[in-house]
Amino acid sequence: MKNLVYIFFFLSLICNAKTITVGKTYPVKTIKHALTLAIDGDTIIVTKGVYKEGNIIINKKIAFLGKNYPILDGQNKFEVLSVAADSVLVKGFKIINSGYAALDDPCGIKVYDRNFVRIENNILDNNFFGIYLQNCKNSIVKNNTIRAYGKQEQLIGNGIHCWKSEHLQIIGNRISGHRDGIYFEFVTQSVIWRNISNNNIRYGLHFMFSNDDSYITNVFKGNGAGVAVMFTKNVKMFNNYFEENWGDSAYGLLLKEIADSYIFNNRFARNTSGIYMEGTSRIKVEKNVFEANGWGMKIQASCMENEIVNNNYVGNTFDISTNGSLVLNTFNSNYWDKYEGYDLNKDGIGDVPYHPLSLFAVLTENNPSAMILFRSFMITLLDKSEKVLPSITPDNFIDNKPLMKSLPL
């Protein structure tokens, strides 16, 4: 009985809520006017058209909906949409031309210190920052398309920028042309799921001091420097694609000062380096595919207690490379297409251990210009003799149970 009363009370609230339609042919012509008319719980529907109203601030708990993608134009001067109330829904807008400034980071959509905000199905085009969540909780950014046309790192902001937040869901967005596609700093217990972040100037995903997050089934392709995950614990990275990140310091995935994380079932294809690890410990790298990378993995000597198990290494120029002779990580049961051993007892595991580190990988680590000799007959000879009698490469850099057949991943 008590419950029924509550339900009735809420229903009456909903019925009380009104809808304000904004448009040229409607009584309410401007968004700002609509906002002054609205109270908490109202819905504002903006119809098709171009609205140049400077900075629009939403400070009431409303649903702010666009019909047929009305255009909010910041005229390269203003922050277009600022959300300063909890529980706001922003949906269906095309937000373009935010201002550009070096100091106060004008955005397409910025949320200030709020909870339960949802930003869905918007198109953001040519903004300095795309969507900026600052000190937010329990918020969702979903199915937005975020484009920018940055040329230089300093002259453009990030696509989705999250700072000091928790319990965020970043789902199904497409981001391109920004500095970093998705940027996380001090963001915890959040999930990044099914986003496509490509052709950003710096990182597809940039991750710092953000513990206990997961990112799952995202595509990071053709970004200036790939993906960076730094100074973080407990990150789960599942089912992601890291592709075509090329350049001097470009990595499919850059791991720096990471601990206790799990990298599972990802695909690293055609990157200069698939994974680059530095100061990384207690990470498990399992069931990933490393395909056609320059370097499958670069594991610096500062890494320890990492486990690399059941991965496929196919068609990489170098499978593994390192900068020292210290090896504190274990490799087991991976498939290496360069393995030339045999399997007499037919248990699917090669009878001779595999040394994934080639002499030439070590040579080029010390002297990068030696790359010019790669695959020359001379180098092939040297490499073969090193495989038989390791002298320069550390002999405990070894996979004791190399697989004969690639894993079906």
Place this chain on the structure above:
Amino acid sequence: MNRIIKIILLDILKNKIVLAYTLILAALSWSSFALEDNSAKGLLTILNVILFTVPLVSILFSTIYLYNSSEFIELLLSQPIKRRKIWTSLFLGLSLSMVLAFGIGAGIPLLVNAPDSVGLMMIAIGCLISVIFVALAFLSSILTRDKAKGIGIAIMTWLFFALLFDGIVLFLLFQLADYPIENAMVGITALSPIDLARIQILMHLDVSAMMGYTGAIFKDFFGTSIGLIVSFLLLCLWVIVPFFISLKKFNQKDL
């Protein structure tokens, strides 16, 4: 010109060595592609063939053929034919048959198994390398009348470009590691046709590694279309220069 090329071409194609060469190339290529489910290993095998076998066979076969056809050359010389024409016809005939052997032996499996930029690049480079070493054979066989000496020169030429040159470059690289020698290294590769060819193929085969890391020099030179054109022009120079030197010498040779 055509009549003589035709005669020479038919003569070479009847040669069992050329036939064997074609068959061996074909067997190698097809089997290395069939062995693995991805084409990477096959491409690597053919790369090694291009860098190693093709130069050796081209230079050795051509040198021996030239010495063995000294009678033929003499016979033609007493006929009303330009010397330049005889020598050029021989060159075209030999080049064409080497290219044909490579094209049938390695080109077809490449086209079938790797019909992408890597495969096409390899075919183009393989043909060029064949012609380059035929040209070098012409040079080495005109340098001396003695067949044994001429074959010796041919083998040394091959050994130098296939092996020693890279050894010298490696040595230089580590001796001069403290200096900014990267640009100089790009220049040095122009001194060996095999290295030029190798790097052009690498730019496609190991694109991820070559585009990164040592990045700058490779990307800025070999990776650009200008670099590609310059490399191909340099490779063509490796055909033209040795051949024209030999042609000049042949024009003044007493028979």
Place this chain on the structure above:
Amino acid sequence: MIDIQNITKKFGKLAVLQDINLSFQKGQCIALIGPNGCGKTTLIKAILGMVLPDSGSITVNGKSILGEYLYRNNIGYMPQIGRYPDNMTIGQIIEMIKKVRNSTADLDEELIRAFELDKMFDKQMRTLSGGTTQKVSAVLAFLFNPEVLILDEPTAGLDPLASEILKEKIIREKEKGKLILITSHLLSELDDLITEIIFMQEGKVHFHQKIEDLKASTQEDKISKAIAKILKNNRHEPHY
């Protein structure tokens, strides 16, 4: 028809031809004789453009042959030792040369029949005896009805019958008004053939005379005897 002026040729330090001056006209049949290594073959090869003289000039029909090749259309050459690609047959060789010349003139295939080579067209060159090879060379030299015939030791290695056939052929060609240049050791063979004689020694022309003059001055009937007489008179040159 052929003018040779101041030709000099050295192979290394060895002077093979020293300042040679000669002139040959149509209708002449000239014997070029001399000891081994006196430069006969080199001189012939120089005319054919196979050896390039160090200095001097050779003109054929008034045109320098330097860098030229078309004049060889008018020359038939029979080498001392014919060397042919081993794996070609007689028929193929003759076919090939026909193709190379691409001549529209009437072919003179008389010698093929006379030597009965048409029965051996399928034989490979490496299986042939020296004599048969010579026959092939002779056939090729006469094949295109050239105005000039240069025959280097034509009868060496031929059996008497073939030798006779060739000699008769040479005489017939001479009567057609062609210029014929023969080198030979066998002086006796030359008697009925030649109109002039050139004797070379150590790269120099020792003498160049008409046969009638030679016979008259030595009062000998046979060329061989006449030559011998001249050489005897020159005994003071001790190295012969």
